[in-house]
Amino acid sequence: MEEADVIVATIAFGMGIDKPDVRFVVHYDIPKSLEGYYQETGRAGRDGGEGVCVAFYSYKDIQKLEKFKQGKPIAEQEVSKQLLMETVAYAESNVCRRKVLLNYFGEDYKQDNCKNCDNCLHPRKQFDGQEEMCLVMETVQKSLQQFNSEHIANIIAGVSNAMIKSYQHHKLDVYGMGKDRTAHFWNAIIRQGIVLHFLEKDIEKYGALSVTQAGKDFLENPSPLMLFEDREMEEETDASADTQTKAGGGGGDTVLMSMLRDLRRDMAHRLKLAPFVIFQDISLEDMSILYPVTLEELVHCQGVGEGKARKYGKGFVELIEKYVEENEIIRPQDMVVKSVINKSLNKVYIIQSIDRKMDFEDIAEAKGLSMDELIEEIEVIVNSGTKLDIDYYLEQTIDDDKLEDIFDYFRYEAQSESLSEAVKELGSDYSEEEVRLVRIKFLVEVAN
Numbered sequence: 001m002e003e004a005d006v007i008v009a010t011i012a013f014g015m016g017i018d019k020p021d022v023r024f025v026v027h028y029d030i031p032k033s034l035e036g037y038y039q040e041t042g043r044a045g046r047d048g049g050e051g052v053c054v055a056f057y058s059y060k061d062i063q064k065l066e067k068f069k070q071g072k073p074i075a076e077q078e079v080s081k082q083l084l085m086e087t088v089a090y091a092e093s094n095v096c097r098r099k100v101l102l103n104y105f106g107e108d109y110k111q112d113n114c115k116n117c118d119n120c121l122h123p124r125k126q127f128d129g130q131e132e133m134c135l136v137m138e139t140v141q142k143s144l145q146q147f148n149s150e151h152i153a154n155i156i157a158g159v160s161n162a163m164i165k166s167y168q169h170h171k172l173d174v175y176g177m178g179k180d181r182t183a184h185f186w187n188a189i190i191r192q193g194i195v196l197h198f199l200e201k202d203i204e205k206y207g208a209l210s211v212t213q214a215g216k217d218f219l220e221n222p223s224p225l226m227l228f229e230d231r232e233m234e235e236e237t238d239a240s241a242d243t244q245t246k247a248g249g250g251g252g253d254t255v256l257m258s259m260l261r262d263l264r265r266d267m268a269h270r271l272k273l274a275p276f277v278i279f280q281d282i283s284l285e286d287m288s289i290l291y292p293v294t295l296e297e298l299v300h301c302q303g304v305g306e307g308k309a310r311k312y313g314k315g316f317v318e319l320i321e322k323y324v325e326e327n328e329i330i331r332p333q334d335m336v337v338k339s340v341i342n343k344s345l346n347k348v349y350i351i352q353s354i355d356r357k358m359d360f361e362d363i364a365e366a367k368g369l370s371m372d373e374l375i376e377e378i379e380v381i382v383n384s385g386t387k388l389d390i391d392y393y394l395e396q397t398i399d400d401d402k403l404e405d406i407f408d409y410f411r412y413e414a415q416s417e418s419l420s421e422a423v424k425e426l427g428s429d430y431s432e433e434e435v436r437l438v439r440i441k442f443l444v445e446v447a448n
């Protein structure tokens, strides 16, 4: 097949979905839905060999994706938030990954330990977090449901910073009540509270947390609640967690961020203004995440109103536009599903559905394809070396004798794989669709 021993591909290259022997799938970014995750990991080990899937997960990535969505229609935000929360729940879950995934797709996995996933191999420590969860919810209520998880975690852990002082939150009775644990620990409790639907986040209000009805019910009638400790490897990064919070650490493009800072400094110098008067750090940070290239887009960044955008924005969007172009950056706005991606998603779906012996009619219908288009996609998949077993479908749609005739034609008589020639040679007893389908079988079993 390939001459290279190892091929590393990003999703932009279709990630070799036609290859049966993908050994590793690494998610360096969190997938935007569980469905996507399932399809992407499903690319590993299609030949029945080993397939290792590693997903890196940090809650910062979620925040970044949520920021992408700001300024989008609310309905769209809601849908993607839902999908994303399912991924978060999956990532945070300590239940067998296999069980969770199969469950999501309506299947039951009854084994207790799959002996393959991280949760089964290295179970996370559990503890009764009843009091901790109540403390989190009380803090959210006492700060009037106006603040995001970092801030709430900082209050409980007794962190002293400008934000806390300016809102006088060090005077709340809950301040420092959990100071024997780090803000990082409290953040993990908050995330689990979100997954358990005790807490809700308002993306429109920069992630402000509020307590849901279920949360209020729990506060009134608390009961033992098993929560999970974060893994130790994450605890090791605790030392830097505080500094990260101080620096903003919004997960943006650091190179662009420093360019934007330089521009702001020069501009401030030229206009004899303090840099923050032009744009605050938080605005620059959003620019480094959202990559706005017009003044309209710039307004989506925190702290940037229309006036400011008009007054100071031009140089910034020009710099960003140039940067985006030179570095071929795919901006969140451009991430509208492109037909190419769509197509490759179809491929994964088709491969998986055929593995599950689904009727072609159902596959075509599920993906809104005509039978012609479906067969065409299957031909592409097979031509690139993936062995699809479509016998189950041939058996129920094509007469045995006809099947043999067409197969033998390709095997013994045909001068090439040409379809039009085959149709001509075989004559009108055989429909083009039949010829194409059997040709697929031939390509899988003999030619490739």
Ligand SMILES: [Zn+2]
Pocket (backbone or CB within 6 Å): 095, 096, 097, 098, 099, 113, 114, 115, 116, 117, 118, 119, 120, 121
């Ligand atoms: Zn498992």
